[in-house]
Amino acid sequence: MANTEAPEYAIEVDNVSMIFNIANEQLNNLKEYFIKIMRHELFFKEFRALNDVSFKVRRGEVVGLVGTNGSGKSTMLKCIAGVLEPSEGSVTVRGNIAPLIELGAGFDAELTARENIYLNGALLGYTREFIDEHLQDIIDFAELENFMDMPLKNYSSGMVARIAFAIATVTEPDVLIVDETLSVGDVFFQQKCEDRIKRFIESGNVTVLFVSHSMAQVARICERVIWIEKGVQRMDGPAKEVCEAYRAQFEPVPAQAVEKVTIERLVADTADALVGANARTGLIPEAAPSGAPNRFYLAYTGMPQGIPGVRYQVKKAGAYFYVTLDPSLYQVVSLKDQEGRIVREVIDEGTYTVEIDLADHARHRYDLACTTYEFTVKRFGHYADVNSAAWYSVSVERAYNLYYLDEAENNLFFPESPITPGDAVCLISRMAGGPGEKDEALAWAREAGIVDGLPGFDAADTVSREQYAHMLANLARAKGEYAEASLEALSDISDADGISDWALADVAWAVANRVMGRGGFVNSAGTLTRAEAVALAVNYQPESLDGHDRVVNPRP
Amino acid sequence: MSQERTTAATGAHVSGVSAKNRFILEQLVSKDFKLRYRRSVLGVVWSVLNPLLMMIIMSFVFSYFLRGSNVENYPLYLIVGNITFGLMNEATSTGLTSIIDAAPLLKKVKVDRWVFPVQKAFTAVVNFALSLIAVVIVMLFFQVTPTWHLVWMLPALLLLMVFCMGVSLLISSLAVFFRDMVHLWSVLITAWTYLTPIFWDLSLLTSAGAPWYVLAVVKANPMYNYIDMMRCAIVYQATPGRTVILLAIFWALLALVAGVVVFRKTEHKFILYI
Numbered sequence: 001m002a003n004t005e006a007p008e009y010a011i012e013v014d015n016v017s018m019i020f021n022i023a024n025e026q027l028n029n030l031k032e033y034f035i036k037i038m039r040h041e042l043f044f045k046e047f048r049a050l051n052d053v054s055f056k057v058r059r060g061e062v063v064g065l066v067g068t069n070g071s072g073k074s075t076m077l078k079c080i081a082g083v084l085e086p087s088e089g090s091v092t093v094r095g096n097i098a099p100l101i102e103l104g105a106g107f108d109a110e111l112t113a114r115e116n117i118y119l120n121g122a123l124l125g126y127t128r129e130f131i132d133e134h135l136q137d138i139i140d141f142a143e144l145e146n147f148m149d150m151p152l153k154n155y156s157s158g159m160v161a162r163i164a165f166a167i168a169t170v171t172e173p174d175v176l177i178v179d180e181t182l183s184v185g186d187v188f189f190q191q192k193c194e195d196r197i198k199r200f201i202e203s204g205n206v207t208v209l210f211v212s213h214s215m216a217q218v219a220r221i222c223e224r225v226i227w228i229e230k231g232v233q234r235m236d237g238p239a240k241e242v243c244e245a246y247r248a249q250f251e252p253v254p255a256q257a258v259e260k261v262t263i264e265r266l267v268a269d270t271a272d273a274l275v276g277a278n279a280r281t282g283l284i285p286e287a288a289p290s291g292a293p294n295r296f297y298l299a300y301t302g303m304p305q306g307i308p309g310v311r312y313q314v315k316k317a318g319a320y321f322y323v324t325l326d327p328s329l330y331q332v333v334s335l336k337d338q339e340g341r342i343v344r345e346v347i348d349e350g351t352y353t354v355e356i357d358l359a360d361h362a363r364h365r366y367d368l369a370c371t372t373y374e375f376t377v378k379r380f381g382h383y384a385d386v387n388s389a390a391w392y393s394v395s396v397e398r399a400y401n402l403y404y405l406d407e408a409e410n411n412l413f414f415p416e417s418p419i420t421p422g423d424a425v426c427l428i429s430r431m432a433g434g435p436g437e438k439d440e441a442l443a444w445a446r447e448a449g450i451v452d453g454l455p456g457f458d459a460a461d462t463v464s465r466e467q468y469a470h471m472l473a474n475l476a477r478a479k480g481e482y483a484e485a486s487l488e489a490l491s492d493i494s495d496a497d498g499i500s501d502w503a504l505a506d507v508a509w510a511v512a513n514r515v516m517g518r519g520g521f522v523n524s525a526g527t528l529t530r531a532e533a534v535a536l537a538v539n540y541q542p543e544s545l546d547g548h549d550r551v552v553n554p555r556p
Numbered sequence: 557m558s559q560e561r562t563t564a565a566t567g568a569h570v571s572g573v574s575a576k577n578r579f580i581l582e583q584l585v586s587k588d589f590k591l592r593y594r595r596s597v598l599g600v601v602w603s604v605l606n607p608l609l610m611m612i613i614m615s616f617v618f619s620y621f622l623r624g625s626n627v628e629n630y631p632l633y634l635i636v637g638n639i640t641f642g643l644m645n646e647a648t649s650t651g652l653t654s655i656i657d658a659a660p661l662l663k664k665v666k667v668d669r670w671v672f673p674v675q676k677a678f679t680a681v682v683n684f685a686l687s688l689i690a691v692v693i694v695m696l697f698f699q700v701t702p703t704w705h706l707v708w709m710l711p712a713l714l715l716l717m718v719f720c721m722g723v724s725l726l727i728s729s730l731a732v733f734f735r736d737m738v739h740l741w742s743v744l745i746t747a748w749t750y751l752t753p754i755f756w757d758l759s760l761l762t763s764a765g766a767p768w769y770v771l772a773v774v775k776a777n778p779m780y781n782y783i784d785m786m787r788c789a790i791v792y793q794a795t796p797g798r799t800v801i802l803l804a805i806f807w808a809l810l811a812l813v814a815g816v817v818v819f820r821k822t823e824h825k826f827i828l829y830i
Contacts, residue, residue, distance in 0.1 A: 021828070029735060030734045030736045031736075033734065081665075081666055082666030083662070083664060083666055083827070085827075096568075096569050099665075101664070102664040105664035105665045106660075106661045106664075115586075115590065119584075122576070122580045122582070123661070123665050124665075125569045127570045127575075127579070
């Protein structure tokens with residue numbers, strides 16, 4: 001190239017504006033078009049993707065182009081590459097361009113790699129002789145010697161990208177446009193591509209336009225940086241200055257404010273039970289909204305205010321089950337008090353690992369914090385002797401999901417057996433957030449006054465319904481939720497006459513608060529069964545019912 | 557290595573825009589051609605077989621009903637008409653969607669847009685050239701000896717190509733904005749097939765006493781003129797009439813001008829609609 005004669009600038013962008021008319025509706029046929037014209041309803045909204053942008057790039061200069069997403073970088077690149085024509089102003093590019101923006105444009109999947117090299121080469125403006133001469137270079141660089149006569153449709157996407165990169169860079173271009181999002185093949189090949197780009201830069205003959213989100217990378221590679229924001233040129237100057245200014249716009253979020261994010265809760269829906277690995281140590285499940293089957297919720301805390309992006313990967317047995325890699329898929333969660341939740345569908349039973357990292361997508365800050373968490377999904381049916389058609393099955397399932405119950409031993413629950421005082425105390429303790437072990441639970445119950453005023457409780461090995469109602473009422477008293485109920489409520493009990501005097505008020509409370517079912521029996525129906533105890537406990541926590549009806553004791 | 561690189565760099569890129577476009581055209585035509593018959597057993601032979609089979613079936617029926625006309629060698633008459641119309645049909649129908657189909661490319665690479673509709677005319681001509689083998693077979697079979705009038709094929713083909721390119725430029729740019737064109741064009745082509753004396757002869761109309769305006773429409777029909785020129789060269793072995801030649805030139809230029817004007821005016825908006 002005759003550099004002496006060539007003008008000083010490789011790229012000249014003069015007052016470029018790019019205006020898109022966004023039609024309010026997409027009109028694709030004549031009929032719609034004419035109807036709209038007749039009705040004078042053809043409206044367009046003007047959108048300025050670029051607004052009066054001007055800059056010049058010297059031959060051999062390495063210039064970075066920065067800006068947040070949707071700021072007009074891509075439009076600018078397309079104008080320079082000649083794909084888009086600016087609405088106003090002009091773009092002049094001297095010399096040939098190797099646009100490493102969209103690799104493999106013009107490839108035809110049916111043609112072989114060899115045929116595609118010629119086709120793509122023609123589009124890039126190479127001569128036939130040049131491609132003939134350098135075919136081997138391209139093949140060598142792409143490392144696809146043995147696949148040259150295979151149709152491209154049988155190639156992996158990585159292989160296609162390799163060929164495309166090899167063709168685009170087989171010769172030193174005058175202008176090289178590199179988009180950061182470009183990633184070609186595996187790590188080794190990426191290194192090879194980077195080396196080649198680096199060599200172009202170091203040669204000093206190639207004008208490079210480099211687009212990236214990473215300020216560190218831009219500052220390292222480029223001498224000069226142009227910052228475009230919302231279509232307007234904000235800054236143009238030495239890399240260091242512009243990068244600092246660019247970073248400064250994000251200052252409201254101090255980097256050190258980010259700490260480890262912890263998952264506080266793991267929440268399951270009724271259809272599937274979710275059991276956290278640390279179920280017994282502080283993981284408090286919460287009811288999911290009804291009508292949302294097969295979902296799990298992960299609630300987390302510790303996230304800095306105003307960072308809405310959560311990227312997460314869910315692995316099952318080491319394999320990816322669900323991944324969000326595309327930034328646009330970042331779950332946007334509403335943040336209140338530095339908490340958020342992730343909702344995702346869970347299908348199968350198994351142990352899953354969730355890797356969560358937080359990003360501020362709007363400000364291009366990624367990997368702010370990350371954490372890993374493991375949980376297990378089990379479909380209900382741990383208890384072989386709990387018939388899903390039985391009246392208490394919903395309650396037992398709920399209770400199990402809410403960790404009120406022990407892991408099943410031998411897969412049995414014994415729903416019809418009388419509940420022991422120890423188990424009853426344990427159940428109430430867990431429900432109230434107390435300890436789960438029997439001895440500790442009993443100590444807790446004594447301290448909280450749950451078993452106060454229960455004649456003969458310690459000696460017995462069964463629990464009566466009135467005793468249980470009394471215990472629940474005591475719990476309500478301990479929590480300050482107890483409200484005296486009118487004894488008239490007892491008229492709903494079929495055997496109200498048989499209730500002990502000391503228990504009258506508490507049974508009335510239980511019925512009035514719909515803990516105990518109407519039309520049920522208290523003392524004339526034997527002792528309290530395990531299933532009933534669970535049902536009453538669940539009734540006591542109505543928010544845990546998740547829209548299900550309370551279970552009414554149907555016993556005669 | 558560095559030495560190699562510098563020598564390579566000087567000759568890497570084509571020197572002008574036209575040379576670049578020529579190479580792109582070549583590559584696109586060869587791509588279309590390769591893809592057309594890829595994985596078919598007979599491959600290119602189909603380009604010959606197709607018009608031959610069509611001719612055999614059509615002449616089987618129509619040769620009787622054309623007895624009264626002054627067509628001497630009906631099979632040859634038929635095949636020449638068929639492949640000439642087929643050339644136009646293929647060039648315009650593929651040209652019609654050429655811009656829409658090239659959307660992924662146009663959105664990513666800087667390439668002159670007119671290349672795509674024009675390229676389809678070239679592809680159609682390549683196919684036409686192969687169909688000529690079928691014509692040669694028919695001529696050998698009926699022992700028709702060509703005369704110097706055969707050279708009329710070249711201007712006929714050239715004018716028809718220009719006509720097709722013009723039409724393709726026009727309709728491909730319209731199709732970008734109104735996809736209705738795709739459906740409309742297939743209807744038009746069918747109607748056009750019947751309006752053009754491909755399997756019937758103009759003498760049938762005159763002998764049946766058709767009114768002047770019907771004859772005028774048929775004779776003004778661009779395809780009538782191109783087919784007539786083609787038949788003069790191959791079938792009649794005579795010089796085409798002056799009106800026919802002038803009309804063929806007129807239509808080619810008109811289509812080209814209309815196509816180029818509309819295409820030029822609209823092409824910068826393509827990217828927003830494809």
